[in-house]
Amino acid sequence: MKNIQISFDEDLLRTIDQFATTSQLTRSAVVREAVKTWIRQEEIKKFEDTWIEKLKDNPEDLEDSEAWLTAEKWGDV
Secondary structure, three states, X not given: OOOOOOOOOXXXXXXXXXXXXXXXXXXXXXXHHHHHHHHHHHHHHHHHHHHHHHHHHOOOOOOXXXXXXXXXXXXXX
């Protein structure tokens, strides 16, 4: 892994540390998981936005319906 320097305000750092302690993770692990979750949410949003635009452009086109129907269940990400 590569080390980087990142800045947080005191309140956010306290919150990160609380999550780290209660989860028995390092501060870095908490931040890594938060970034991974954010990236995944952005990927889902992009997929949904693309799908919505396709439906707006051609609501009768069911060509990609199978991809939508078989997409993973996202739940609360």
